Amino acid sequence: MNVVTPPAKLTAKDFATDQEVRWCPGCGDYAILKGVQKTLADIGAVPEKTVFISGIGCAARFPYYMATYGFHTIHGRAPTFATGVKLANPELDVWVVSGDGDALSIGGNHLIHLLRRNVNLQFLLFNNEIYGLTKGQYSPTSRAGTRSPSTPMGSVDNPISATQLALAAGARFVARAVDSQQKHLPGVLVRAHAHIGTSFVEIFQNCIVYNDGVFSDFTAKDKIAGSQIAVEHGKPLTFGADSQMGLHIKPGAFEIEVVTIGEDGITEADILVHDETNKVLATLLAGMQGPAFPVAIGVLYCDPAPSYEQGIEAVKQRTPSKTGGDINALLRSGHTWQVD
Amino acid sequence: MDTNTALKTEFNDVAPRQQLESAVVRFAGDSGDGMQVTGGQFTLSAALAGNNLATFPDFPAEIRAPVGTTFGVSSFQINFGSRVIKTSGDEFDLLVAMNPAALFVELKGLKPGGVIIVDTGSFNARNLRKAGYLANPLEDGSLDGYRVIELDISQLTLDAVKEFGLTNKEALRCKNFWTLGYVFWMFANKRKETVDWLRQKFAKRPEIAEANVAALNAGHALGETSETADGFQGFAIPQKEHAEPGLYRTVMGSEAIAWGLVTGAKLAGLNLTFCSYPITPASSVLHTLSNMGEYNVSTFQAEDEIAAACAAIGASYAGSLGVTSSSGPGIALKGEAIGLAIGIEIPLIVLNTQRAGPSTGLPTKTEQSDLYQAVYGRNADSPLVVLAARSPADCFDVAIEAVRLATKYMTPVMLLSDGYIGNAAEPWLIPDIDALTPFPVQFRTDPEGFHPFVRNPETLARAWAIPGTPDLMHRIGGIEKDYDSGHISYDPDNHQKMTTVRAAKINGIARDIPEQSVEVGPDSGPIAVVGWGSTYGPINRAVSNLLDQGKTVSHIHLTHIWPLPANLGELLGQFDKILVPEMNTGQLLTVLRSEFLAPAKGINKVTGQPFKIRELELAITAEMEA
Ligand SMILES: Cc1ncc(C[n+]2csc(CCOP(=O)(O)OP(=O)(O)O)c2C)c(N)n1
Ligand code: SF4
Ligand SMILES: [Mg+2]
Numbered sequence: 033m034n035v036v037t038p039p040a041k042l043t044a045k046d047f048a049t050d051q052e053v054r055w056c057p058g059c060g061d062y063a064i065l066k067g068v069q070k071t072l073a074d075i076g077a078v079p080e081k082t083v084f085i086s087g088i089g090c091a092a093r094f095p096y097y098m099a100t101y102g103f104h105t106i107h108g109r110a111p112t113f114a115t116g117v118k119l120a121n122p123e124l125d126v127w128v129v130s131g132d133g134d135a136l137s138i139g140g141n142h143l144i145h146l147l148r149r150n151v152n153l154q155f156l157l158f159n160n161e162i163y164g165l166t167k168g169q170y171s172p173t174s175r176a177g178t179r180s181p182s183t184p185m186g187s188v189d190n191p192i193s194a195t196q197l198a199l200a201a202g203a204r205f206v207a208r209a210v211d212s213q214q215k216h217l218p219g220v221l222v223r224a225h226a227h228i229g230t231s232f233v234e235i236f237q238n239c240i241v242y243n244d245g246v247f248s249d250f251t252a253k254d255k256i257a258g259s260q261i262a263v264e265h266g267k268p269l270t271f272g273a274d275s276q277m278g279l280h281i282k283p284g285a286f287e288i289e290v291v292t293i294g295e296d297g298i299t300e301a302d303i304l305v306h307d308e309t310n311k312v313l314a315t316l317l318a319g320m321q322g323p324a325f326p327v328a329i330g331v332l333y334c335d336p337a338p339s340y341e342q343g344i345e346a347v348k349q350r351t352p353s354k355t356g357g358d359i360n361a362l363l364r365s366g367h368t369w370q371v372d
Numbered sequence: 373m374d375t376n377t378a379l380k381t382e383f384n385d386v387a388p389r390q391q392l393e394s395a396v397v398r399f400a401g402d403s404g405d406g407m408q409v410t411g412g413q414f415t416l417s418a419a420l421a422g423n424n425l426a427t428f429p430d431f432p433a434e435i436r437a438p439v440g441t442t443f444g445v446s447s448f449q450i451n452f453g454s455r456v457i458k459t460s461g462d463e464f465d466l467l468v469a470m471n472p473a474a475l476f477v478e479l480k481g482l483k484p485g486g487v488i489i490v491d492t493g494s495f496n497a498r499n500l501r502k503a504g505y506l507a508n509p510l511e512d513g514s515l516d517g518y519r520v521i522e523l524d525i526s527q528l529t530l531d532a533v534k535e536f537g538l539t540n541k542e543a544l545r546c547k548n549f550w551t552l553g554y555v556f557w558m559f560a561n562k563r564k565e566t567v568d569w570l571r572q573k574f575a576k577r578p579e580i581a582e583a584n585v586a587a588l589n590a591g592h593a594l595g596e597t598s599e600t601a602d603g604f605q606g607f608a609i610p611q612k613e614h615a616e617p618g619l620y621r622t623v624m625g626s627e628a629i630a631w632g633l634v635t636g637a638k639l640a641g642l643n644l645t646f647c648s649y650p651i652t653p654a655s656s657v658l659h660t661l662s663n664m665g666e667y668n669v670s671t672f673q674a675e676d677e678i679a680a681a682c683a684a685i686g687a688s689y690a691g692s693l694g695v696t697s698s699s700g701p702g703i704a705l706k707g708e709a710i711g712l713a714i715g716i717e718i719p720l721i722v723l724n725t726q727r728a729g730p731s732t733g734l735p736t737k738t739e740q741s742d743l744y745q746a747v748y749g750r751n752a753d754s755p756l757v758v759l760a761a762r763s764p765a766d767c768f769d770v771a772i773e774a775v776r777l778a779t780k781y782m783t784p785v786m787l788l789s790d791g792y793i794g795n796a797a798e799p800w801l802i803p804d805i806d807a808l809t810p811f812p813v814q815f816r817t818d819p820e821g822f823h824p825f826v827r828n829p830e831t832l833a834r835a836w837a838i839p840g841t842p843d844l845m846h847r848i849g850g851i852e853k854d855y856d857s858g859h860i861s862y863d864p865d866n867h868q869k870m871t872t873v874r875a876a877k878i879n880g881i882a883r884d885i886p887e888q889s890v891e892v893g894p895d896s897g898p899i900a901v902v903g904w905g906s907t908y909g910p911i912n913r914a915v916s917n918l919l920d921q922g923k924t925v926s927h928i929h930l931t932h933i934w935p936l937p938a939n940l941g942e943l944l945g946q947f948d949k950i951l952v953p954e955m956n957t958g959q960l961l962t963v964l965r966s967e968f969l970a971p972a973k974g975i976n977k978v979t980g981q982p983f984k985i986r987e988l989e990l991a992i993t994a995e996m997e998a
Contacts, residue, residue: 096860
């Protein structure tokens with residue numbers, strides 16, 4: 033009889049490489065790295081079966097710091113490499129790491145198609161609303177008016193909402209987290225990992241050098257309670273220091289509003305309950321912006337559907353075999369003639 | 373019902389058939405006239421009759437160009453016969469013109485005294501005007517130098533299919549099979565295979581199948597029973613004399629590539645992941661492989677060519693054989709990804725079915741103008757392997773060679789085909805896969821001394837360690853790698869060393885490929901004609917013809933474009949003159965001049981049509997006499 037010794041449980045540290053981390057001191061990427069390493073330990077990830085794939089950018093340096101397989105590819109295309117990896121070996125546990133420029137500018141098309149195909153992997157978008165690696169130009173998520181080396185008088189174009197784009201593209205799992213909120217981030221990542229299909233997670237990440245504090249109106253310690261809402265399936269959508277504020281469907285209108293329990297006759301029963309399978313609600317949550325609304329974090333949407341790999345496998349199963357895979361028979365099928 | 377009356381016809385022939393060693397037939401009609409299907413069926417019957425053959429489908433870029441226009445003409449050419457056939461033929465012996473536009477466009481390719489079959493039913497004022505005729509060519513004497521067979525094919529078809537109750541439109545669609553029946557009579561070809569094919573193709577609509585069969589038989593019967601104006605009794609093509617014994621089939625270039633890739637992957641012991649984005653004329657390889665899941669093939673229609681290239685690289689990274697395929701414009705989009713594959717040294721096959729350019733150019737016309745793009749078309753010093761197929765059947769062998777080199781040397785391989793080879797068909801002695809030598813890939817599993825860029829001292833190929841392998845976790849990417857550890861490195865001397873080793877690895881492949889030989893003619897002498905790719909047929913025939921005339925000339929044809937065969941410089945040095953015919957403005961020419969300082973001259977043509985044998989003979993002779 034074989035005696036199988038259970039593998040020693042790995043810790044977050046076991047997922048760190050010996051490579052010198054080259055992000056700027058104080059960069060939000062460090063916190064995310066820590067959160068991901070902790071998550072892998074928590075879920076008992078197998079290092080040799082885990083692959084981190086990235087494009088180009090500060091965020092995209094991520095794979096070098098993970099003691100798993102890693103592939104640092106080209107700008108914007110990480111989703112396509114990841115799709116190829118999953119086509120070749122669906123058993124691998126793939127995480128894609130991308131920046132806002134990488135995922136939404138040069139690679140926007142690939143992200144859309146990854147999501148609509150529902151390839152089974154985790155997609156982490158580190159959104160710092162700036163091009164970090166190329167020294168601070170504005171990005172497709174930068175707010176209009178952003179001053180940067182390429183927009184000295186302020187940018188003109190409107191920003192894109194990563195989560196709304198993901199929902200529109202057909203993502204079946206859309207979540208948000210904040211780099212510095214280490215109690216919250218791993219929980220979202222664990223959910224993302226458990227979901228079958230593409231799990232899209234936008235992580236607000238502070239670029240301390242080129243866009244410091246861009247999210248501080250809802251991520252600063254003293255702002256979290258009043259300007260963030262951490263959504264949870266089945267729980268009322270409340271926020272504020274003593275959860276006295278909540279979201280409510282505006283009577284007679286197809287929109288949500290912020291209300292205060294105990295004011296204007298509002299009771300707890302009037303507060304919306306989060307249903308993560310409701311795409312309309314998810315879209316409304318994804319669109320909420322300060323200061324009028326709290327910013328929603330957590331799992332906004334999760335409604336699983338068959339993954340791309342499952343679809344491919346199903347097609348394989350129902351495709352009749354003509355020769356049992358015999359190439360010689362294939363070449364001899366159809367019209368042939370003998371010359372003696 | 374036995375439809376096979378060809379034998380009987382031979383006996384009944386009153387006047388003898390005109391004997392030809394080989395014949396060139398061009399079917400031409402409107403895009404909607406079904407000329408490609410007609411040509412395909414004729415090809416099949418010619419092949420089954422034991423002929424050598426080569427075909428050339430030539431169709432418009434528009435899916436359905438306006439009816440009756442010259443730019444809507446779709447043609448199919450076949451050259452077949454008893455001698456060794458190397459091209460789809462220069463001038464045609466028989467032109468089938470289904471409408472005035474087809475006659476207008478194609479007449480210039482007909483031999484003096486050649487035969488024309490026209491559907492007089494379509495020669496009305498409207499169609500004549502659309503074709504650009506001021507007077508009816510059937511009446512103004514302009515066809516006097518040819519044998520014209522005037523048949524009201526439209527009406528004859530309607531009569532033949534009357535009993536099947538089709539709509540007028542459906543009935544007229546049987547015109548091409550009526551015509552095919554008549555042409556079958558002309559060459560004493562058999563109809564059985566076509567009848568079988570029709571019944572299978574229209575199994576769900578038997579009335580359509582039977583109407584087409586009736587049309588085919590009616591066309592054939594008319595040939596047998598009626599007399600043409602000048603008593604012409606059709607052609608007789610003798611059976612092919614010496615072919616290598618064995619089992620044959622016809623094969624198209626796109627099929628041969630697909631089957632070669634699958635066979636190569638099997639010999640390497642890998643699954644095949646084929647990633648592509650539709651583009652003319654490359655899509656047929658995607659279509660062929662999409663139906664081949666049972667041979668360990670997965671296909672992926674990506675959102676664009678970049679995604680296709682990257683997905684193929686991702687598949688190779690995970691231990692499959694990644695292949696991506698496109699035509700010139702799509703290959704341009706893949707450039708950055710190919711650079712990554714060179715940098716991380718991973719197997720990748722990039723198939724380019726070339727077409728005329730730049731930009732959209734002439735999408736359905738052939739050209740071989742992407743040689744620079746293949747050899748040089750990337751940023752930085754980024755060498756890879758370039759191979760070129762010379763004929764439809766050759767695609768099979770070259771595809772296997774591409775897999776062998778990609779996996780043995782951990783490198784991208786660019787495989788060049790073109791629109792002509794991809795669509796053309798030729799008979800093929802079917803190989804026995806079990807008799808081919810396998811070249812199994814050994815993935816790295818041993819952690820001892822491992823880093824991702826440890827190299828095989830002989831081939832300089834790096835270790836291929838795939839995700840899922842315990843204890844070999846590593847990170848790779850486009851940033852320069854340290855020679856000794858595989859970690860990222862910004863060290864200038866290391867970059868110098870890595871650039872050198874990447875080039876040395878590719879150059880070293882010259883030791884692992886066959887020495888360049890001479891196809892026909894002496895190994896040294898006054899003149900060598902050097903070609904690559906689909907110009908093989910016309911060059912070989914032109915040089916053979918000149919040799920038959922007692923002239924001294926040699927044909928050299930390259931399969932390995934990069935690296936070039938190790939002995940090529942020396943071989944070229946054995947000739948006083950070097951001529952390089954290409955369907956571009958002189959790309960291999962530049963490479964040969966720059967690599968060997970060879971005094972080579974070009975013969976260049978970019979009309980979207982393959983070289984004619986005659987024009988090559990003339991150009992070679994002129995250079996010999998110069
Ligand atoms: C083809 C190509 N174009 C441009 C670049 C330059 N480039 C590298 S990263 C980057 C933007 C990175 O921004 P983002 O994705 O937001 O990542 P961050 O650095 O902010 O983490 C650009 C434009 C490149 N590497 N490749
Ligand atoms: S530039 Fe910004 S995003 Fe990049 S490492 Fe520095 S702080 Fe982080
Ligand atoms: Mg960014």
